[in-house]
Structures are given as C-alpha cells and as structure tokens.
Amino acid sequence: MSSKPYTLRWGILAFTKDLLKDPQTRDVSDIHHEVVAAASSSSESRAQKFLEECGVPSSSNAKAYGSYKELVSNPDVDIIYVATPHSHHFQNTMLCLEAGKNVLCEKAFTVNAAQAKLLVEKAKEKGVFLMEAVWIRFFPLCRELRNMVTEGKIGTVHRVFADLSFGEDVEKAWGTKHRMVNMDLAGGAMLDLGIYSITWVFQFLYHLQPASSRQPPSVMSSISKYAKTGCDEKTSMTFTFPPSKASSEGAPGSVETHGIATTNMRVSYDPDRKNTAGPAIRIQGTKGEIQVFGPAYRPTRYRLIPAVPEGGDKGDFEFTDVTRDIPGHGMFWEADECARCLRDGKKESEGMGWEESVVIMEAMDAVRKQNGLVYPERIESTEYPLQGI
Helix, strand or coil, X not given: CCCCCEEEEEEEECCCCCCCCCHHHHCCCXXXXXXXXXXXXXXXXXXXXXXXXXXXXXCCCCEEECCHHHXXXXXXXXXXXXXXXXXXXXXXXXHHHHCCCEEEEECCCCCCHXXXXXXXXXXXXXXXXXXXXXXXXXXXXXXXXXXXXHCCCCCCEEEEEEEEECCCCHHHHHCCCCCCXXXXXXXXXXXXXXXXXXXXHHHHHCCCCCCCCCCCCEEEXXXXXXXXXXXXXXXXXXXXXXXXXXXXXCCXXXXXXXXXXXXXXXXXXXXXXXXXXXXXXXXXXXXEEEEEECCCCCCCEEEEEECCCCCCCCCCCCCEEEECCCCCCCCHHHXXXXXXXXXXXXXXXXXXXXXHHXXXXXXXXXXXXXXXXXXXXXXXXXXXXXXXX
8 A cells, every 4th residue: 555645635515624634633644635626506706715714725726616517527526525405415416426426425414215315326326435424423432432332341232312402592593594494404403413313323223233134223203393494393213223133142233222312402412511411322231331421413522331230349340431532623534434435446434334324314204204294395306406406
C-alpha cells in the first residue's frame, strides 16, 4: 500500500461541517479530503458561501454552482455529500447516482423504504458507492462500545434504551414552516431526532448479529401529532428482535431482545443541560450495563456498571467512567470511512450497509403506518425525476 494519503475529492450538495479538518488531529494519516465543488439549488452565490463556510481556501479552484445538475457533471468530483432535507434525499441522490457519482446521503436515508430500495438498486446498476450518513456509527467511542458487546464484556445483551428529545416551545420555535415540523419537508420528531434513538438500538441489537441470519424486528409504537402541521411531535417505539440461529450462546443475537427508542420535541433528555437526568442510552446485559451520556447524536462519555450478584460484593469488572473527546464536530469519521471504502474498491460500508439502511426505513414505515402518519404524495413518490424537488 502506498504511503501517500488517499485523497477523496468531495462535491457538497448543501453544507458540511469540519470535513477539511486536519486528519492528524484525529490520528489519521492514510486519508486526505478535498472539497472541489458545492452546489445550491437557489444560486451560485449561495454555493460560494457554502464553500467559504466549509473552510475551503480562497486560493483553491473549487467550483460553486447554482444547480445540482452542474455539480454532478463535474468530472473532478469523486463523491457527493447530500445534506438536503429528508424530503429531497431520494430525488437528489438518484440524480447523483444516475450521473455515476458515489454518494454519502444524510439520514434519514429517504422518506420511505421503497425509495431506499430504489437507490440501492441504482447504486448496484451503476457500480458506485452509496452510504447513509449515520455519522455516529464511525465514532471511535461507538466502535469501542460495539467491541465490548461483541467480546461479551457485559454478558448477553437483552435490552437497549435510547432517547433523543429536545424540550422546545414548538409553536414559538418552529411554527409551521420550519423543516422540523413542515410535512412538505418530511418534518417530525422521528425522521430528524428519533433516527438517532433507532440507530443506537439497531447498532447493538441488529448490526452485531451475523449478517447472514439476522431478521428485522417486530414493531410496536405510539405517536402524538403536532396539531398545527400533523407531523409527529412525540414518538415511542419498541422493537423486538428475534434470535439469530447463527449466533453462539451469549453472543449478540443469541436471545430475543427488546429495543426501546423514544423521541420528543417538548421535553428534553437533558433538561438542565448538565446530564443530571442521567444517560441518554442504556445497553443492558447479564453482567452489567453500558450507559452513554451526552446527546445521542454526539456522545463523548460512557459508564460501565457491573452487575453485582445478590449476596456478592463484586461484578465481573470494575465500575468505569470514561470520556472520549472529539477533536472537532466529528463528521470527518464517516468521511474517512467513505474514503477507505473507495480506496479499497468497496461499494458499500460494512459499518452502515445497504440492507440495514433499508430495514431501518421499513421499521420507520411500520411506525408511521401504525399511527396514520402520511407525508404528501409528492415526497413519498418513487417516481424520478420529479420537477420542483
């Protein structure tokens, strides 16, 4: 392998944070990122502002475009980051894939599973890389915790709790037009906030199972809707994952498990902003549990709590409280994953594969169906292209 870092040239369809932060600040030496183009659907000047906000040097030859079609036609772009509202992911990503571009598409991947499946089919047809941008999957902290569970540190995992909720005066903060509550933009708690709660559940109760035998969970849920727009303002979900026949005793997937994922716009997981309320995530096993603090979208601290048997005085490991600082915002780790996949000739990431993205979309479809949450036909559509999106 060459000692020279692999350079990945990015086109930005919307905006990104800290992509250009020096990789050495996170002990990475094999990858280098460049932003060579950005596009806005409204104007070239807005795209130029994106480039400036992304930290692209004024001396670079980065291009600013006033249309997405111009961006996907740029031969210098290796991969495009799609960070438009959920409502536009299907159309925008399909545009990129049709042009033969590799794509990192923000979560929620699409509005529904049918759209997600078509994107995967198109990526296969075009022979390009595609990944849902579930950035926390690639945090070193999350990798560390997944390894602990795989190695049996906390025994057989039976249950995961995860919450991401913001305590907002919804009417005052977001009204009816803000993307968080606007049905035309696929607004609502689940697709924007709840996707993180769901991600924590899936990465421990589904992702760690043998891929050849894992099965989608059954779903039970409840939604309360925001009266002014009809989007979900609070959503609670219980996922029951069947055991995997390929899992050995005690390993991830060896028993039926429950994942409880919640999200809410009106009450917060951290009401005093001091973590007084406790962990946002709890991963519970027979030998103890892992508690994760901080927002579910950017965790920096966890605890290991041993289970002490009745009449005993010690668990299988010591109580531990660990902080893992992030040298920036943290979105660069998923970008590094994209670069390594492309360098190594991979079309999908093992950390966030196509099948799992589709299964998660199917689970959210089930939640919406159980509670009568339907978005406008135009953004639920699988027709491509649609004008105006």
